[in-house]
Amino acid sequence: MSASPVVPVILCGGSGTRLWPLSRTSYPKQFLQLLGQQSLLQQTVARCTMLTDCAAPLLVTHQDARFLAAEHLREIGVDRARILLEPERKNTGPAIACAALTLLEQGDDALMLVLPSDHAITDQAAFALAVARATEGALDGHLMTFGIVPRTAETGYGYLRVSGNVRHSGRGVHTLLGFVEKPDRVTAEAFMASGQYFWNSGMFLFRATQLVEELARHAPALLDACQRAVAGARKDADFIWLDAHAYTDNPAIAIDYALMEHTERAAMVALDAGWSDIGSWESVWHSAQKDASGNAVIGDVLLQDCHDCMVHGTERLVAAVGLKDIAIIDTPDALLVIDRTRAQDARTLVAALLTQDRTEASDHRRCVRPWGTYDAIGRGMRFQVKRITVKPGARLSLQYHHHRAEHWIVVAGTARVVHGDQDYLLNENQSAYIGIGVVHSLENPGKIPLELIEIQSGSYLGEDDIVRLQDRYGRT
Numbered sequence: 001m002s003a004s005p006v007v008p009v010i011l012c013g014g015s016g017t018r019l020w021p022l023s024r025t026s027y028p029k030q031f032l033q034l035l036g037q038q039s040l041l042q043q044t045v046a047r048c049t050m051l052t053d054c055a056a057p058l059l060v061t062h063q064d065a066r067f068l069a070a071e072h073l074r075e076i077g078v079d080r081a082r083i084l085l086e087p088e089r090k091n092t093g094p095a096i097a098c099a100a101l102t103l104l105e106q107g108d109d110a111l112m113l114v115l116p117s118d119h120a121i122t123d124q125a126a127f128a129l130a131v132a133r134a135t136e137g138a139l140d141g142h143l144m145t146f147g148i149v150p151r152t153a154e155t156g157y158g159y160l161r162v163s164g165n166v167r168h169s170g171r172g173v174h175t176l177l178g179f180v181e182k183p184d185r186v187t188a189e190a191f192m193a194s195g196q197y198f199w200n201s202g203m204f205l206f207r208a209t210q211l212v213e214e215l216a217r218h219a220p221a222l223l224d225a226c227q228r229a230v231a232g233a234r235k236d237a238d239f240i241w242l243d244a245h246a247y248t249d250n251p252a253i254a255i256d257y258a259l260m261e262h263t264e265r266a267a268m269v270a271l272d273a274g275w276s277d278i279g280s281w282e283s284v285w286h287s288a289q290k291d292a293s294g295n296a297v298i299g300d301v302l303l304q305d306c307h308d309c310m311v312h313g314t315e316r317l318v319a320a321v322g323l324k325d326i327a328i329i330d331t332p333d334a335l336l337v338i339d340r341t342r343a344q345d346a347r348t349l350v351a352a353l354l355t356q357d358r359t360e361a362s363d364h365r366r367c368v369r370p371w372g373t374y375d376a377i378g379r380g381m382r383f384q385v386k387r388i389t390v391k392p393g394a395r396l397s398l399q400y401h402h403h404r405a406e407h408w409i410v411v412a413g414t415a416r417v418v419h420g421d422q423d424y425l426l427n428e429n430q431s432a433y434i435g436i437g438v439v440h441s442l443e444n445p446g447k448i449p450l451e452l453i454e455i456q457s458g459s460y461l462g463e464d465d466i467v468r469l470q471d472r473y474g475r476t
Helices: 040-049 063-075 092-105 124-139 185-194 208-218 220-231 255-260 281-287 340-355
Strands: 006-011 058-062 082-086 111-116 143-148 159-162 174-180 197-207 266-271 296-298 301-304 310-312 318-321 326-330 335-339 366-369 372-380 383-390 398-400 404-412 415-419 422-426 431-434 440-443 450-458 467-470
Touching: 006 040, 006 092, 040 063, 040 111, 058 063, 058 092, 063 082, 063 366, 082 092, 092 111, 092 208, 092 220, 092 255, 111 124, 124 143, 124 197, 124 266, 143 159, 143 208, 143 255, 174 255, 185 197, 197 208, 197 255, 197 266, 208 220, 208 255, 281 310, 281 326, 281 340, 296 301, 310 318, 318 326, 326 340, 335 340, 383 440, 404 415, 415 431
Parallel strands: 006 058, 006 111, 058 082, 143 266, 296 310, 301 318, 310 326
Antiparallel strands: 111 197, 143 197, 159 174, 159 197, 174 266, 326 335, 366 372, 372 383, 383 450, 398 440, 398 467, 404 431, 404 450, 415 422, 415 440
């Protein structure tokens, strides 16, 4: 079988609750700049562009994150990517199956390099070499996975078991004997000593047709639901929308459980490339640059007599004295202080917030929209204040509200306002009042960002009190 370009299939639909309060459902960790000036998603895409003979990526994400994903690609100059939208999060099994079927529907029996969007890899050369070896295995008919050479007896990862001690001689393709759940400390130490066990990276490489053939044997119900979801998909200029009714018939299952644990085609290549899943603030600390006292800091931070701490500030000064092994994560609406070695427990805090219906579990004060951003800077009884930024050339939907009025004050730039049957421009220090039930729209016709303050008043101020009549971004 002849070689063909590798298509990166990048999974970016997760919610990343272990990195709360910075990572939330509406803005999960793959879109965060945790290690450098690019987001984890952008770093993943850039890593693929440096591979030889690599095609444009196919992203799989939740439909609510579609504009975020598209914007992050645009920022790094990637304009040929296909973006496949899940109507519901169903784990990696359905996501990868639909990606394979989508490629085949487009006539592309691709070699799929499946990558999570939120991992860090520091050694590009080692990564490229492992991909090349995995490609050889895939061309020989294997469903390849990447096993991370373990550095510690880690209890937070699943493991892959191969035949024989290949820790130091694992240069090629190895028969995969099994997947092992997260072990206890004693078992993990035994795994380390044996040389037969590698961390499960969640990265794969296989040909689309071979994946579908194995799904037909081992997960026919999943394959059937995905075939119907792809067959009924709706396509527009930017996105491929999987059919919601068919996709929800899928179980929420990882590709490991759905297929890789059952197929006889599974094989592994070792990867020793400075890998981290960036799964907790502990792992962020391990991957980040540190000062002489072992502290990793981001933002405006002042530390005295602190050691081995992880401190992340966003808008205000964060100061600490006399701390060790502590993570401090400060955001405009939530502050997390946690023992760094217990950073995995952040997800239990998120679960508690969800039971209390706290919006901080899922939403940031600053929200991203396809036209720009808004920051809910103040709120009280029957009023709310937002700072709104509209990108040049962008436009909010033509809409009205049942329960609130709005007062707009332009701070910078020029606003074009549709207000009932009026259409006019507002410049700096000018304002407009939009009454309850009045049809209106806001556009930035200029070349610089439009900044304005919006004061809302009324009996109900929820975001679901928006009736859209026209929207260039396809929202309903």
